[in-house]
Amino acid sequence: MFVAWRDLRFAKGRFALMGTVIVLITLLVGLLSGLTAGLGQQNVSAITGLSADGIAFDEPGDGEDLSYSNSTVTRDQWRRWAEAPGVTGAEPLGIATTKATAGKASAGVSAFGVQPGSSLAPGGTRIGDDAAVLSTAAAEELGTRRGDTLSLAGHELTVSAVRGEASFSHTPVVYTSLRTWQRIAPPAAEKTDAPTATVVALRTDSGADVQAVDQQAGTRTVSRDDSLSAIGSYTSENGSLQLMRGFLFAISALVIGAFFTVWTIQRSGDVAVLKALGASTGNLLRDALGQAVVLLTGGTLIGTTLAAAVGAAVSGSAVPFSLTPATVLVPAAVMIALGALGAALSIRRITSVDPLTALGSAR
Amino acid sequence: MSLHLNDVTLTYPDGDGRLTALDRVSMHVPEGSLTAVVGPSGSGKSSLLAVAATLITPDSGTVTVDGTTTAGMGRGALTELRRHKIGIVFQQPNLLPSLTAAEQLQVMAQLDGRSPGKARPRARELLDAVGLVDQADRRPHQLSGGQRQRVNIARALVNEPTVLLIDEPTSALDHERGAAVIDLITRLTHRQATATVLVTHDRAHLGAVDRIVEVQDGCLGAPRPGRLTAPRRPPGLPPPGSGPAQPRGPRAEVL
Numbered sequence: 065m066f067v068a069w070r071d072l073r074f075a076k077g078r079f080a081l082m083g084t085v086i087v088l089i090t091l092l093v094g095l096l097s098g099l100t101a102g103l104g105q106q107n108v109s110a111i112t113g114l115s116a117d118g119i120a121f122d123e124p125g126d127g128e129d130l131s132y133s134n135s136t137v138t139r140d141q142w143r144r145w146a147e148a149p150g151v152t153g154a155e156p157l158g159i160a161t162t163k164a165t166a167g168k169a170s171a172g173v174s175a176f177g178v179q180p181g182s183s184l185a186p187g188g189t190r191i192g193d194d195a196a197v198l199s200t201a202a203a204e205e206l207g208t209r210r211g212d213t214l215s216l217a218g219h220e221l222t223v224s225a226v227r228g229e230a231s232f233s234h235t236p237v238v239y240t241s242l243r244t245w246q247r248i249a250p251p252a253a254e255k256t257d258a259p260t261a262t263v264v265a266l267r268t269d270s271g272a273d274v275q276a277v278d279q280q281a282g283t284r285t286v287s288r289d290d291s292l293s294a295i296g297s298y299t300s301e302n303g304s305l306q307l308m309r310g311f312l313f314a315i316s317a318l319v320i321g322a323f324f325t326v327w328t329i330q331r332s333g334d335v336a337v338l339k340a341l342g343a344s345t346g347n348l349l350r351d352a353l354g355q356a357v358v359l360l361t362g363g364t365l366i367g368t369t370l371a372a373a374v375g376a377a378v379s380g381s382a383v384p385f386s387l388t389p390a391t392v393l394v395p396a397a398v399m400i401a402l403g404a405l406g407a408a409l410s411i412r413r414i415t416s417v418d419p420l421t422a423l424g425s426a427r
Numbered sequence: 428m429s430l431h432l433n434d435v436t437l438t439y440p441d442g443d444g445r446l447t448a449l450d451r452v453s454m455h456v457p458e459g460s461l462t463a464v465v466g467p468s469g470s471g472k473s474s475l476l477a478v479a480a481t482l483i484t485p486d487s488g489t490v491t492v493d494g495t496t497t498a499g500m501g502r503g504a505l506t507e508l509r510r511h512k513i514g515i516v517f518q519q520p521n522l523l524p525s526l527t528a529a530e531q532l533q534v535m536a537q538l539d540g541r542s543p544g545k546a547r548p549r550a551r552e553l554l555d556a557v558g559l560v561d562q563a564d565r566r567p568h569q570l571s572g573g574q575r576q577r578v579n580i581a582r583a584l585v586n587e588p589t590v591l592l593i594d595e596p597t598s599a600l601d602h603e604r605g606a607a608v609i610d611l612i613t614r615l616t617h618r619q620a621t622a623t624v625l626v627t628h629d630r631a632h633l634g635a636v637d638r639i640v641e642v643q644d645g646c647l648g649a650p651r652p653g654r655l656t657a658p659r660r661p662p663g664l665p666p667p668g669s670g671p672a673q674p675r676g677p678r679a680e681v682l
Contacts, residue, residue, distance in 0.1 A: 066530075066537040067523060074525030074566075337521045340482060341582070342510025343538045344503065420482045422521055423473060423594055 068355035090367025102384030110230035116265035150272025156261030158245035177245020186227035202236035321406030339419035356407030435488030466642035514583030520575035573604035
């Protein structure tokens with residue numbers, strides 16, 4: 065790094081320009097990561113917060129994918145799961161998007177129907193046919209507190225508690241009893257047995273034969289995390305944002321690679337001299353890669369700090385920004401890794417520089 | 428402690444055939460002696476230097492540096508040999524633009540896996556020997572052409588090479604500075620006891636060399652002794668004899 069450090073200081077204009085590009089790309093990636101995670105949480109936090117390891121959906125028709133909005137399970141299906149060996153918990157969960165009003169305030173909410181006392185809802189013991197537990201966002205949008213009343217699709221309910229940050233498909237969650245939810249939920253006319261819920265949330269142990277029970281009950285079970293793809297808005301939204309993020313990573317690797325390609329070409333005369341003087345190719349490659357990593361790390365550190373500062377400033381506002389180690393440090397690490405890869409590919413040409421060109425060369 | 432080229436032939440691709448750059452050249456340069464290789468452009472001088480520097484492998488013949496024959500050595504071993512045994516003074520100074528004069532010398536320690544910081548006293552000692560210790564912290568663009576060439580020479584001596592190969596060191600210098608550089612090389616050769624080969628097309632400053640060899644169409648002519656006139660002392664250099672005296676080696680023998 066002896067020459068590399070001095071090059072960084074000597075050609076500070078060029079490296080500052082490249083460093084600024086890295087800072088800006090990292091800032092953009094950091095903001096996009098925070099936004100992706102924030103939007104994702106608005107979509108799925110009510111599902112990822114469920115105390116369940118699997119979700120049983122009604123078996124979809126041919127060519128159809130699992131969907132929270134299309135699934136309806138019957139009492140019979142629920143019973144088969146509840147009685148199956150190795151299943152330690154099978155709780156019906158109804159999900160419907162509807163309108164809630166309290167006084168003059170109204171909001172679109174996701175009504176989650178659970179059995180009173182269920183562990184699926186925060187404060188499950190406070191849920192009843194006339195009582196609801198509201199997520200913090202729902203309570204804020206409706207301007208309600210514990211003890212207030214609200215109307216959920218025309219049904220008067222009392223707010224028994226305000227708990228958690230659960231959100232589903234960008235709407236805040238209102239937990240109520242399964243019986244109340246069944247009055248709200250749209251009917252599923254094709255079912256011979258009356259619909260009981262949207263899905264069955266399962267807790268299983270190693271003795272459960274999920275495939276066999278699925279076959280008997282006419283359901284399809286996936287893990288809780290895999291069930292997120294059954295939320296239509298999450299799949300399309302998250303896919304688009306992840307694609308943008310991926311492109312940004314690729315662009316950063318290409319930009320860094322292009323810079324170090326030009327830089328390596330510019331200093332190929334120096335490399336030839338050093339090789340003629342007895343520098344090993346490995347030594348020169350380490351020096352050049354070290355220089356790239358210093359530049360990348362410095363730029364990424366500044367960009368990540370700026371992204372975290374912006375994220376901290378907007379979190380809590382209307383912008384759904386998630387500021388966690390995963391949204392800050394992981395993109396930074398990927399930036400450095402991909403940038404170093406781009407630089408490594410571009411400095412490979414050091415290996416092909418002929419030291420003979422140092423003899424008689426006028427630079 | 429010498430350089431020995433034995434029956435070296437080097438050819439380059441030339442259309443459908445091959446061009447002979449060196450034709451069965453043999454040459455022995457003992458330690459502490461300075462041999463000037465002269466000849467017109469395209470005669471094979473630079474090829475001779477490149478082969479001696481282990482930068483080109485000859486088609487046939489052997490190169491022996493300080494008792495080590497390079498035939499069959501891998502690229503890594505040749506690089507290491509060059510680092511430890513051979514000093515190269517380039518035609519153009521080829522100094523690294525981001526390094527100061529002292530750092531140009533310190534980098535040689537870094538290439539050898541040693542601490543560049545610990546090499547600073549040695550760098551200053553050599554810069555002192557070439558009269559540039561006051562310019563140690565200047566970068567190449569802050570030095571004159573002659574000063575850059577002297578840094579180039581000092582850099583070649585950092586790792587105490589046994590063979591010093593010098594390529595047209597005066598081509599970019601005026602007459603007076605050219606004479607000073609040749610004088611410096613002569614004195615350093617005797618003082619450091621290196622086997623020095625000086626390639627040049629300029630015969631104006633060869634009064635103090637030990638032996639002059641002419642290359643013509645890739646063949647070495649008969650050696651002639653240098654005139655051994657008293658060299659002029661370049662400004663800023665310590666007077667001759669002020670450094671530790673080294674015994675002069677025997678006359679160069681060209682086989």
